[in-house]
Amino acid sequence: MNPPLLSARLLRQLEQLELSAQRRSRSAGKGERRSRARGQSVEFADHRNYVAGDDLRYLDWNLYGRLERLFVKLYEEERELPVQIFLDASESMRFGTPTKFELARQVAAAIGYVALCGFDRVSVRVFPDPESPGSPAGPVVGEAAVRGGLRGIRGKRMAPTFLERMTQVSPGGTAVFNEALRRAALQVRQPGLAMVLSDLLDPAGYEDGLEALIGRGFHVHVIQVLAPEELNPATFGDLRLVDSENGAEEDVTFGKFRLKAYRRIVDLYTQKLREYCRGRGIGFYRTTSDASLEGLLLKELRMEGVLG
Amino acid sequence: MNLLAPLAAWFALTIPVIVLFYLLKRRRVVLRVPSTVLWQRYLAETQASAPFQKLRKNWLLLLQILLLIFAVFALMRPYLGSQSAPSSLRVLILDASASMQSTDEEPSRFEAAKHEARRWIDGLRPGQMMVLLQAGPRTDVRQSATSDKPLLREALAGCQVTDGAARMGEALRMAESLIRDVADAEIHLFSDGSVGSLAEFENHNLPLIYHRVGQRRNNVALTSLEVRPNPENPQQRAVFVGVANLSPAAVETTVELEFDRDMVDTRPVTIPPGESASLVFVVSQNRDGIFRARHTAPDDLSADNQATVMSLLPPPVKVLLVTRGNRFLERALRLAGHCEVTVGSDNTQVDGKWDVVVLDDVVPTAWPSANVIAVRVAETNWFERTGTLRAPAIVDWRSTHPLLRFVSLDNVAIAEAVGVKPPPWGNVLIEAPQGPLLVAGEIGRHRVVWIGFDLLGGTWPLRVSFPIFIANAVDWLNPTLVRAERLNIRAGDPLRYELPEAASTVEVKPPGGDWERVTLDAGAREAVYGATDRQGAYELRWGTNQVTFAVRALDLAESDSTPRAEIPVGRFGGTAATSVKQVNLEIWRWLAGAALAILMVEWWYFHRRTA
Numbered sequence: 001m002n003p004p005l006l007s008a009r010l011l012r013q014l015e016q017l018e019l020s021a022q023r024r025s026r027s028a029g030k031g032e033r034r035s036r037a038r039g040q041s042v043e044f045a046d047h048r049n050y051v052a053g054d055d056l057r058y059l060d061w062n063l064y065g066r067l068e069r070l071f072v073k074l075y076e077e078e079r080e081l082p083v084q085i086f087l088d089a090s091e092s093m094r095f096g097t098p099t100k101f102e103l104a105r106q107v108a109a110a111i112g113y114v115a116l117c118g119f120d121r122v123s124v125r126v127f128p129d130p131e132s133p134g135s136p137a138g139p140v141v142g143e144a145a146v147r148g149g150l151r152g153i154r155g156k157r158m159a160p161t162f163l164e165r166m167t168q169v170s171p172g173g174t175a176v177f178n179e180a181l182r183r184a185a186l187q188v189r190q191p192g193l194a195m196v197l198s199d200l201l202d203p204a205g206y207e208d209g210l211e212a213l214i215g216r217g218f219h220v221h222v223i224q225v226l227a228p229e230e231l232n233p234a235t236f237g238d239l240r241l242v243d244s245e246n247g248a249e250e251d252v253t254f255g256k257f258r259l260k261a262y263r264r265i266v267d268l269y270t271q272k273l274r275e276y277c278r279g280r281g282i283g284f285y286r287t288t289s290d291a292s293l294e295g296l297l298l299k300e301l302r303m304e305g306v307l308g
Numbered sequence: 309m310n311l312l313a314p315l316a317a318w319f320a321l322t323i324p325v326i327v328l329f330y331l332l333k334r335r336r337v338v339l340r341v342p343s344t345v346l347w348q349r350y351l352a353e354t355q356a357s358a359p360f361q362k363l364r365k366n367w368l369l370l371l372q373i374l375l376l377i378f379a380v381f382a383l384m385r386p387y388l389g390s391q392s393a394p395s396s397l398r399v400l401i402l403d404a405s406a407s408m409q410s411t412d413e414e415p416s417r418f419e420a421a422k423h424e425a426r427r428w429i430d431g432l433r434p435g436q437m438m439v440l441l442q443a444g445p446r447t448d449v450r451q452s453a454t455s456d457k458p459l460l461r462e463a464l465a466g467c468q469v470t471d472g473a474a475r476m477g478e479a480l481r482m483a484e485s486l487i488r489d490v491a492d493a494e495i496h497l498f499s500d501g502s503v504g505s506l507a508e509f510e511n512h513n514l515p516l517i518y519h520r521v522g523q524r525r526n527n528v529a530l531t532s533l534e535v536r537p538n539p540e541n542p543q544q545r546a547v548f549v550g551v552a553n554l555s556p557a558a559v560e561t562t563v564e565l566e567f568d569r570d571m572v573d574t575r576p577v578t579i580p581p582g583e584s585a586s587l588v589f590v591v592s593q594n595r596d597g598i599f600r601a602r603h604t605a606p607d608d609l610s611a612d613n614q615a616t617v618m619s620l621l622p623p624p625v626k627v628l629l630v631t632r633g634n635r636f637l638e639r640a641l642r643l644a645g646h647c648e649v650t651v652g653s654d655n656t657q658v659d660g661k662w663d664v665v666v667l668d669d670v671v672p673t674a675w676p677s678a679n680v681i682a683v684r685v686a687e688t689n690w691f692e693r694t695g696t697l698r699a700p701a702i703v704d705w706r707s708t709h710p711l712l713r714f715v716s717l718d719n720v721a722i723a724e725a726v727g728v729k730p731p732p733w734g735n736v737l738i739e740a741p742q743g744p745l746l747v748a749g750e751i752g753r754h755r756v757v758w759i760g761f762d763l764l765g766g767t768w769p770l771r772v773s774f775p776i777f778i779a780n781a782v783d784w785l786n787p788t789l790v791r792a793e794r795l796n797i798r799a800g801d802p803l804r805y806e807l808p809e810a811a812s813t814v815e816v817k818p819p820g821g822d823w824e825r826v827t828l829d830a831g832a833r834e835a836v837y838g839a840t841d842r843q844g845a846y847e848l849r850w851g852t853n854q855v856t857f858a859v860r861a862l863d864l865a866e867s868d869s870t871p872r873a874e875i876p877v878g879r880f881g882g883t884a885a886t887s888v889k890q891v892n893l894e895i896w897r898w899l900a901g902a903a904l905a906i907l908m909v910e911w912w913y914f915h916r917r918t919a
Contacts, residue, residue, distance in 0.1 A: 201343035
């Protein structure tokens with residue numbers, strides 16, 4: 001039995017929160033989110049002319065008394081918010097102490113838990129796909145079932161199952177970030193909230209995948225998780241750097257005097273990413289794998305407006 | 309620029325070796341990282357922002373090649389060309405006379421000359437030889453012909469300036485003999501030009517190059533110090549001090565006189581430029597001792613600011629006059645002062661304890677052991693008679709000799725003289741066309757004055773010059789004064805002293821030094837000590853006996869420390885000061901220094917990259 005992913009205390013605090021959706025839900029399922037659909041709730045939305053067959057209970061008799069015409073009162077339908085959580089489980093997420101994947105999984109579990117508490121439908125999409133080609137050191141056998149079981153979960157009573165399954169996910173393989181996001185954008189029936197948890201260090205870039213999500217109508221939040229040694233490398237000298245995912249080699253001569261130049265490059269990269277996201281209405285947040293989970297969830301993501 | 313060791317260029321073959329090392333893969337530490345995306349950006353960024361991207365990777369290689377180029381260049385020993393022609397043998401003569409102590413150069417003329425000589429030694433090329441001579445009162449060969457620079461430098465460093473006068477003629481003769489068979493030889497003289505007269509030197513087109521040191525003349529010198537009996541009171545001593553002002557401005561100074569370290573008298577004196585002053589101190593002296601005079605004016609040359617003289621208290625001179633009757637001579641002897649004259653008529657008393665024996669027309673059976681004035685004595689073992697000179701005319705006399713000081717023989721007529729051959733032991737002081745009339749010299753340890761004519765057979769005793777001559781002769785023959793003369797020597801001359809009995813060792817104490825033991829030859833009766841380069845009082849002791857010597861630096865030619873632009877060599881020739889200065893300046897030291905600097909930059913750069 002793995003240790004619990006989230007402590008009981010944190011779970012209680014998470015129950016006080018909810019995911020803030022800036023758009024009305026387009027989901028078909030009933031839920032607790034306002035939507036454009038008209039249906040049954042207490043929120044009045046509009047009137048329309050009565051046509052034969054309408055439920056007489058919704059006739060507005062006051063209007064009939066004034067205008068001698070029949071109108072039906074329409075109410076807002078409250079729908080669920082489909083929450084898609086994209087969890088990067090590639091080889092590169094194994095780095096850092098604790099690993100980047102560890103933090104990303106905890107954040108994913110916490111957001112999923114908040115969504116479940118809010119009667120939203122939660123799907124955690126872990127990529128890379130264990131069956132996808134190009135992942136020789138793929139995840140353990142049986143992982144596919146676990147990952148399948150993380151789709152379309154709804155209701156607070158499913159939370160223990162959800163958390164249990166989350167602990168069973170393990171990282172490995174080469175992530176194809178854009179491909180994973182594009183495929184998900186095609187697969188989902190209803191767009192909703194998309195949470196992307198990744199280090200965003202794919203050589204092919206991140207733009208195509210994010211644009212596919214935006215184009216499908218998702219409201220996207222990106223949380224970039226980096227390892228501390230990626231921000232402040234501590235190994236100096238004549239180095240041959242080997243990419244953990246694709247095995248690419250890079251000869252670098254690195255010293256303390258060049259640390260500043262490297263940091264500037266990293267900051268520039270993040271800055272570009274942040275500007276890209278802002279231009280498309282994507283929420284962006286960067287954290288490191290050794291950051292405090294409580295601080296991140298209860299403070300910083302609330303300030304960013306991800307949680308409310 | 310030329311190269312001393314061009315073959316060292318072969319070391320440049322090591323440059324490809326370094327390049328080869330760089331072509332071999334550098335050993336890198338393999339590090340697994342999450343992703344190389346950021347590193348690719350980092351490399352692209354840092355390389356794009358730097359000029360010479362391709363070279364940048366190999367800064368260390370460039371530095372190492374540069375370092376090697378400098379090192380190889382240093383090994384090739386480049387030097388800056390000089391104006392001097394190549395010469396296979398150079399004789400360096402370093403003037404070590406007293407005037408080289410002048411401080412108008414920094415720190416002194418001698419050190420400046422050594423510095424200049426050092427540059428010539430540094431510029432010595434392989435295959436060329438050099439000889440180092442030091443010209444002081446003696447000429448020392450400090451280093452015989454060699455190409456070994458360290459040896460030459462060591463010899464040069466060992467050269468010491470003296471208080472004596474330079475005998476430059478001797479040094480030039482030695483240098484001339486050294487270069488006799490070498491066609492392209494050169495003689496380099498490092499001097500201030502105060503070298504005395506070289507008119508006697510036979511100049512056979514000597515390849516002499518004169519490097520002048522010294523900038524100005526500013527010197528006040530004691531040029532003479534003598535102690536004599538006071539003519540007015542023989543109980544007192546008159547100390548004559550000559551002070552010369554050899555600087556371009558008038559000088560006010562004080563002359564101090566000490567006797568055995570007790571201040572006796574001081575006297576202020578003002579001397580116009582280029583002139584000299586004579587001072588006479590009349591003092592009483594009750595024992596043998598040393599008079600020391602000094603002046604207090606600050607000047608460039610301190611060696612001649614003081615002088616010492618050993619003064620012996622002379623007892624009365626005991627004179628035996630053997631004559632058949634010569635009142636002029638007897639009177640003159642009694643007037644000579646400080647004499648106890650005994651007159652005898654035959655030569656039976658000659659063997660007594662006399663200081664001076666005067667033989668007037670008397671042939672002795674044996675020469676007396678005292679100093680002798682022999683008048684008209686011929687046909688002895690000392691003289692070979694050739695005949696008789698009738699009315700010889702005096703054609704020349706040497707007025708510089710102490711015997712003929714202040715003596716004028718202008719109106720002296722002589723009736724007849726004994727004709728002799730000039731003897732080998734003596735100097736002819738008065739000459740007639742037919743032969744010598746007066747001879748003075750030393751035989752063994754005795755001084756002899758020989759007069760070839762009968763004094764009464766001429767006009768000389770009637771002239772003023774006669775008593776002066778007799779007084780001079782008594783002084784010259786006075787054994788105490790002779791001894792005093794031996795105790796006062798010039799700097800650089802050997803100190804000689806006759807010991808009463810044979811001794812194997814004596815001890816000498818130079819001024820300001822410690823006792824030095826001097827070993828003598830077995831059975832030697834004379835102590836000889838040569839290292840009298842410094843002026844002052846030297847003490848000599850053997851057993852319980854002790855004598856004091858005074859070594860003086862007084863020499864007007866040395867004291868006149870004006871740097872000469874030209875040295876006259878020989879009767880007609882001369883050598884002007886040369887301007888050839890810069891000689892084969894080797895620059896490998898700077899190259900090696902630059903290589904070291906590059907090495908340090910490389911070290912710093914290496915650590916900056918990978919620290």
